[in-house]
Amino acid sequence: MPHIKPLFRSLPSSTPTINYYDWLLGRPELKSWSDFTLHIDAVTGEQRQARAVLERFEHAATALATSPRDGGLGLLSGRREVVGILSENCLEYPVLVFALLKLAVPVAFLPSQSTPQETVELLKLSSVTCLFASEQLYSHAAAAAKAIGLPEEGIFILQGDVTGKLSLPNLIEDVKARGLPKITTRTVQDDTLAYLMFSSGTTGLPKAIMISHRNIIFSTSQLEGINEEIAKVYTPDDAKIPVHLAVLPWYHAMGAHIFVFRLFLSPSTLVIVPHWSADLIVKTFSKYPITHFIMVPSMTYQVLHNPKLQKLDLSSLAFVVTGAAHLPPELRVAFERRAKNLPVFSEGYGLSECTAVAMVLPLPGMFGGRVDPVRGMTGILCPSLEARILREDGSEADYNEIGELILRGPTIALGYLNNENSTKETFKDGWLYTGDRFYMDRQERFFYVDRRKDTFKVSGKQVSPTEIENAIREHPSQLIIDVAVAGVKGERLSSELVPRAWIVLSETGKAQGVEAVLSALNGWARLRLSKHKWLRGGLQVVDEIPRLPTGKVLRRKLQDELLDQYTTRF
DSSP states (O other): OOBBBOOOOOOOSOOOOHHHHHHTTTTTTTHSSSSOEEEETTTOOOOEEEEHHHHHHHOOOOOOHHOOOSSOOTTTSSSSSEEEEEOOOTTTTTHHHHHHHHHHHHEEEEEEOOOOHHHHHHHHEEEEOEEEEESSTTTHHHHHHHHHHHGGGGGEEEESSOTOOOBBBHHHHHHHTTOOOOOOOOOTTTOOOOEEEEOOOOSSSOOOEEEEEHHHHHHHHHHHHHHHHHHOOOOHHHOOOOEEEEEEETTTTHHHIIIIIIITOOOOOEESSSSSHHHHHHHHHHOOOEEEEOHHHOHHHHHHOOOOTOOOOOOTTOOEEOOSSSOOOHHHHHHHHHHOOHHHHHHHEEGGGGGGEEEEOTTTGGGGGOHHHHTTBBBETTTTTTEEEEETTTBBBBBBOOOEEEEESSSSOOOEETTTHHHHHHHTTEEEEEEEEEEEEEEEEEEEEEEEEEEEETTTTEEEEHHHHHHHHTTTOOOEEEEEEEEEOOOTTTTTTEEEEEEEEEEHHHOOHHHHHHHHHHHHHHHHHHGGGSTTTOOEESSSOBBBSSOOOOHHHHHHHHHHHHHHHO
8 A cells, every 4th residue: 555645735845934823823814804702701701802812912921921020930031941731721721822832932731630640740741840720720730739849939820819829810911011012922943842742641651742833833734725625615604703612621632723723723703611511511502602513522422412411402503523532433423413404524533643633534525526425434634644554564554454554744743752762662764653553445535443552362363442342332222322342351361351341321221221231232242243352351331431531431441440340359
């Protein structure tokens, strides 16, 4: 199979070395736009206009750069700085990010849902010198900072009020009151670090992924190229500014790029939801005409199965996208039935190591219908990227043959901070080894299979948890609403793993009873799957499948819990 290049028009192979702040916000078309509502706080109802937000970026940058003796933080004093953000989605989040971009000071996106101990490890990993936390997470931030020796005066409040603590709004108001001159944008090089994003750590310790200003520029340029092709086959019904439900976590690459870094790429209104909450989602949909809903698969699942969300009026939706994790085809079909007459339902594939997105699902008719979407398809390659699929021995896989996807292009990360071994393992000869297994047909359509590290062998034969999960989901009686499969120790060989399934019962399943469901699913798996894929590790009913906020299943947690149960018994 040849190296694959995208069908989209080629982007320039190089761009001038420029700070992303100026590249995005210096575009001449911004000056011609009428002012519009950019941000709405879904909790308080506070609104901010686009021009006011741009001004706030400038004032925040000045406040961060100005010497402490003049009321600022002095981030340009000469020492190497890394500023951490530990916060839910909020109005001030993009203000701090863009101010730091302007100053070419890297920002570390700390997951707001981490435990205090996890935050300690991430602060150490990223060598954070200054930390901004939300009011709600201040005590969490203070405890973590103390554990690494970060002084109390190095912690600030991003949004909200904490007695005795200086906040970003305080700093901005002081700059405005003093009439301090604006700070000029700092120059950057091709390898100037813009931010650190953390890997999930589901298959090992988390790693700090280094993304440059140049990476972000090419990633944003990809979207412009994709939109050009979309415009050839899809025209919105009206010219109204789209209204996005901004609920994806902004510490994750998908949420950060869609709702932070790509601000001002085109006019849009973001209704900011601090975190996923069924009650708040219902309230927001009832109050605002949401047209764009960007989700991860676990959110799609919630909309379909959570009793509070099943009655949502989705009639205002015009554009739905899922990403960050694999969306089972049956969930897509169910959502399309639920949101009747939805003009666009797209999917994407990406990972933080390639900045954001690597593949998108084309709309019908794009490229003359050559790559129209089919069931189970993940997408086609994004602009500026090349791809190969490799067998386990490193040779090129053939069309329709499963192997590891590797990627090359200007959006590939600089590597992992202070982790030379992992960098060498993942970034080889200019290629990013994704760890994800795909196959590609002759139309250059890509199909996700599973994570390479999740697969295991039974009797020397490869077993894919995803394949078994999909088979169980397809039981015609709809006995479950969720499932996860992982390898557990078998009875024959201590070194060999066998498949085990964890399931969440549907109302139909509960009515039939646990024993009947387990028997039915076990028989169904034996009917549908080869013998080495049978559920020899058993089936277990659970209340929910543990997942990251991005939707990725925490298989290792399920395996560890089972091992704990076994150890406790014996």
